[in-house]
Amino acid sequence: MISLQKKDAWHAVSEHELSKHFEVHPHEGLGKEEAKRRKERIGENRISGSEEFHLLRIILHQFANPLVLILLAAAVISFFLDERADALVIVFTVLVNTVVGVVQEGKASRAFIKLQEHVTRRAVVVRDGAEQEVISTDIVPGDVIVLRAGDYVPADARMLDGRNVRINESALTGEWIGVDKKIGTLPEHTHLTDRTNMVWAGTLVEEGLARALVVNTAHYTEFGKISLMVGTTRKEKTPLQRDMASLAKLISVVVLGTVGVIFALGLLRGESATEMFLTSVAIAVAAVPEGLPVAVTVILALGMERILKSGGLVKKLTAAETLGSTNIILTDKTGTLTQANMQVSKVVTGSQLFGDPSDVLTQEAHASAALIIGVSTSGAFIENPDADLSEWITRGTPTDRAMLLAGIQAGVRPVHVFAENPRIDFLPFEAERRFSASLHKTKKGTLLRITGAPEVLLKYAARVYVGGRTLILTKQRLEALQKAHEHLSQGGNRVLATAFRLETAEKIPTADTADFFEKLVFVGFIAFHDPLRPDAVESMQLARQAGLRAVMVTGDHRLTAERIAKEVGIDTANYAVVEGDDLEAMSPEALAERVESIAVYARVLPHQKLRIVEAWQKKGAVVAMTGDGVNDAPALKRADVGVALGSGTEVAKEASDIVLLEDSFSVLVKAIEQGRVIVDNLRKVITFVFATGFTEIILVGGALLLGFPLPVRATQILWTNIVGGGLLTFAFAFEPKEQDVMKPRGNGGRERRIFTRQMWFLIFIIGIATDLVLFGLFLYLQWNGYELARIRTLMFLGLAIDSIFFGYSLRSLRRPLWNISFLGNLFFWLALAISLSLLMLAFLFESLSNILSLVSISFSDVGLILLFGISNILLIEVGKWWFIRREQVE
Template sequence: MGLNDKEVLELRKKYGSNEITRKKSNTFFKILLESLSDPIIKILLIALSIKIVFLFKNFDWYETLGIVIAIFLASFISSISEYGSNKAFERLFEESSKLSTKVYRNGKLTTISSKEIVINDLLQISSGDKICADGIIKEGSLQVDESFITGESKEVNKKIGDKVYSGSTIYKGSAKIKVTEIGDKTFMGSISSGVQEKTCESPLKTRLRVLAKSISKLGYIGAFLASFAYLFMQIVVKNNFNLELIIETIKNIPLMLNYLFYVLTLTVTIIIVAVPEGLPMMITLVLSSNMKKMLKDNVLVRKLVGIETSGSLNVLLCDKTGTLTMGKLNVKYIIAKNGKCFQNKNELKCYEKYYNILTKSLYLNNESVFDNDKIIGGNTTDRAIKRFTGNMQINDEIINKKLFSSEDKYSMVQTKDYYFYKGACEVLLEKCQKYLSLSGNEEKFISKSFIQSMVNSYTSKGYRVLVNAYGKNKDDLVFINIIVIADTLRPEAKPSLDLIKNAGIKTIMITGDAKETAVSIGKELGLYNDKSIALTHNELSVLTDEQIINLYPNLCIIARALPQDKSRLVSILQSYKLVVGMTGDGVNDALALKKSDVGFALGSGSEVAKDASDIVILDNNISSICKAILYGRTIFKSIRKFIIYQLTVNVCALILSIIGVLLGISTPITIIQMLWLNMIMDTFAGLAFSYEPPLKEYLNEKPKTKDEVILNKYMFNQIIVNGTYCAIICLLFLKLPIIRHFIRNSEGDKFLYTAYFALFIFMGICNSFASRTHRLNIFAHILQNKVFLIINAFIFFAQIYIIYYGGNLFRTYGLTFKELLFCLILSLTVFPIDYLRKYILKKRNIKIGV
């Protein structure tokens, strides 16, 4: 029976192994090259090219090298993060793909890896197994879980000649299956190939592209103004506006060439200053550091953009089965004849006689069994009832039994004393002439209408409802109770959905279940109320996209959903500029997961769903989606905080470059000092902001729109006010005679320029504190980001070290304590100015914050 080794080798050579071909992840080198397409990196590359052209004129190796290092660090760190996350997911995929199966080879039944299955293999499948290839049943019968395809938590009966699919789980039965398709040719494989396409651009990437254009315009305008001012000063002002002298200067070719070379160098320098070279690195640091934090919370981020996109979600399309529910049936209620409901068997124990008969009936009339505390065999209903009763010591011998069939609609077991029945109400209730009271007495029915109405009520809500009965005579039964069975909600589902709702995100539950079932579950979850709308696939399919959008504010549930419904909803909502999230675990979710802005797949879901997702929830906990949303918002805010800090320093430097020329101030900061400011300080500051804590208050805010500019009015206000103030302080520091009373006179103003360098760095540190919070208290939540404190302390003491030991390299000379204290006090004036700015905005009821 089965194939022999020679046939296996030939078939494997002809058809390949039983593996789904996955799109190869990019090599590190390719990812590195692709990272250079970042808009801000492009600006740096242009600046680098201009610098290289004029490098030999000014021999400005330090600044040119600085740009190279900035590009390298931003690209290298980004590439390492993406490459590492890809490898982490590949390891997860390989681990989850390690399945084994029983197969007949060389006339014997043996266990092999699922990857070794070939066409025409004969598999032996039984309860609890997972089918690893598509095939045809040759012998036996099965009850199969195909919810990963259909979205319905119902078993599907399979008989000889029926097709079974890779990824299905066996509820009950055993069978021999002849393999017909493996790997990419399976149903799961065909779906997988359809979802391995390029992911849409994240909202943050869209905003950054706009920001890069704005920054470049700012740089060009600033460069033009500074260059014009410099040429105007040299050609017109220095010649006292004398036309003859002006013309004579213009005709002086060597002199004009020197002016032009200086102007070109000044232009490139201003463009470099205007571009926040720490920004791409900051984004990468924040995304990658939070990805590691989330991995510790059992959340695997496959794509870095998945974190930040989750913070911008407007709507979450949430698959019911396996996401909001456990994906398995449980007994919800045991209802006695008088209508009293019991939710667990402990509540029944006070009715001893009633309890004994009820549990014996449920336990014996059941095809599932306990195996080392694990319930195996039986159908989903049997296993649900067994979970309710637990493992009991009932030793009554079963003399005869009748299995449940769709024709008779009941199951029965016979013991020495009783017949125990379980089945449809319409079949069993008419056989019951008596009922068992809670006191354990058999009493005659006066009316059965109350029981029938209860059954109808629960059935209309989509519950699975059965009647439990017993009797000494099979034609004269005693009604025991109603059994109400439902798919169990995850305990964390409702509070998580409440948090998501509070965050301004709309949730639409999508399920393959009947509308009544879906509405009932929706009410339990708090998703559905009197104004809510629930649609089935048939109702949805006849609506136009515009009609669906009109219903969107009240649309909460899609029942009897098909895969195309999910994909269509994603497309419609995205077309109206909504950021769409999708959760799911089955093959039927894969296309919608891929198409959505951010897809959340459950760790226990199919490999196809994981492959299509942005984030894999390893512990199947929907509360992790809340964490992802919180982290996403924290990341966006952290990036905005860093942009405030970065552009405040850049605006200050830009004003100094333009106004300084008009005031006749030559560049007071050397190239090496600029590298310290632009590279070391920006890099450390980026790292400091990347550890900003995720505050729960962020979930009280509405999500950002997809096309919202990254620089809002509050940010612009802080950048201009604080940047201008710092520039004014710096200009006054260099030009006011009173400053000479605090700083020693020296040849070449070496102490003045050292103090100026210290002032600039100290003001940068103060601005970082002002940028990290919109509160009047700049130290709010500061202890939750100890990295921020450590890094700023390091920058401060490193600057002190440079002042005293930088020497000729940094062009610094030791300051006295009085001089150093003066610079520090002057830099601290940033705090009252920023406090006043925030206070005025608050008093005017202007929205503040990032």
């Protein structure tokens, strides 16, 4: 039995000793059954996190709230002052708030855990002699892993071979400069950061292609050791959550100051100190939005769950709140608007253009020659080559997969190609250089094969392959090739060119030297067709109707991009199409000036995407951007919402805020729709919490200032808070989308803030309107000779009924209450039923009525309160009408 994960000096062991220790052949890898046995023995390659549901911790967290502690202190004081009934109400209030808080936080916690389960990284391993993709948690010591640019290293591993491998090790060292990796052994006492023959879990492959043998997994990795020492990290808070917490603290200070004034006024008015103390505490509890941050978290978490059901995995809470404000989408073409199901549609060679058209055999041979170059330079592979053709699983980029399958269908099998001319070096495709290359052994030396952007290869090609010989690439022949390229691109095809050159070197020359393309022989074009997604046109139309503007940003040829843009519904008649070279020539100021007039960017390099994002942001836009490559990461990070394709590189996913589990533009539009639902629900709960708290402060404070007795007692305020708050606040998180959620919002949808002046004014109007009606009710009851206990009973009932009516009205901030879907939110009706039950209990149980100082009331009294509630809700609806109109023009 081998001893796994014990050594710390794998860098000093020879490759032979390493292979012997782990009982693995460096080219064959582990067998699938052996890998399974090792996983059962050692466990998953996973570093345990803190995303677990702990009920006790959530319960204890409720009692860490300062207001809860104040309430408990008030209960103790009341008990010793022989106000035991008041103490019971206070304790019950604490219990109810605790239960509601536990339900809310528990729901949010479970939602986050569910989302975390979808965050998986994948890796390529060699098992039974073939490359295959696995979940990174399935990797075991002894696995041979294949690393490509854009991959995250899944475990600590020793380099076996590689080409131009550079690793970003900032996750371990904090240093962002990439580290070049080498092959061979190092002295045993070499410092960790100098072990250049090792790759570490959690680090990023910036460049190159390598194979490495896994030596440590999970907590035995260097990253795992650090995680154990550091322990769990605090969960990210979004800007909105931080704003909510800061606002809650600010309001707490203001409310407590106001409560102090109310307490002093009460004493001056001759009220008992005990009564005023309890009343002050009750108002503080009702008015301070201590539960608002939790309610915000629940809304965000449930919104993230809805987005997940639509096919988008939200990785950061920030994105959940920002999606609703997005108004510019910078979208790639392949995969998002098209199906990423590329197929070779045509091969056009120099022999077809300049050779004998009757020589069919030669033309077919030259088409095969172009495919041989394409297959040789493809980074795709078949995971299960022994299976039937119909069951093959191919891995790689859509273009590489299409190239590989087209070659196989034409009889160009990689195994035969590499048997005839073994591949001894490989340079994978990178967006910046726009080509890939492979070096092969021949009987006379070596052969360099290149596949890349036609304009790059045609710029440097010296000759063209025609009829088994090479001809000088004259100006006339070059123009003919360029026209053929344009013709293929106009059909919406992605076009690549193929070329070769005889070599003598054993390594591919450095790609950035001028002589790299010297004596290059052009062979032909390979055109790829990628059909539009069936829902692309409809999704684009929905986005346009919602006030969202989509701009295509692609590396494809201008004509290809323009054709697809027209098909999908992007306006290229009134807006410009700009190429990357033209973009490069623009200053930041010039780009910011023109950015709103550009609909399509073609032949764009990754670093130029960052410039486009920043230009739009200078215009005040909220930008969502899609990307899938290594070099897309800076632009994805800079965008307000970075959106990675599920088929993209791990680094793109890591840099993004959202991962599209299905690479489709429609999924992004649905995610933005749910983002708007989140914004709507956040506004509803914030308005409800602040308006109800504001109402109670003005009611009690105003009564004392005007010389009236306290309109409600402390225990009644606390019970009203239970009836009208708690679950009703929670219910807003479950509100479904409104019918007009995907209609343009004021100023083209540019509403970056949850809080607006109109919203604060609405809160103020609602509070004042409710208090005016309540004071009118209070005065009416006094003038009609009602005794104080009965007045307080009716005021208590009025406050509770008002909260319930108000809660129903706020289910929509953009529609009157009579247009709100009655059964659209069943949780609201459950919360309402519980609230009404608690309200009825206060009147039906004599002991509870005595505790709350309630007296019997008549049916006419109930009718009066209902009439008050209806008149108040009509005033609120007027305020909403004003709010809706202001939101539409802002």
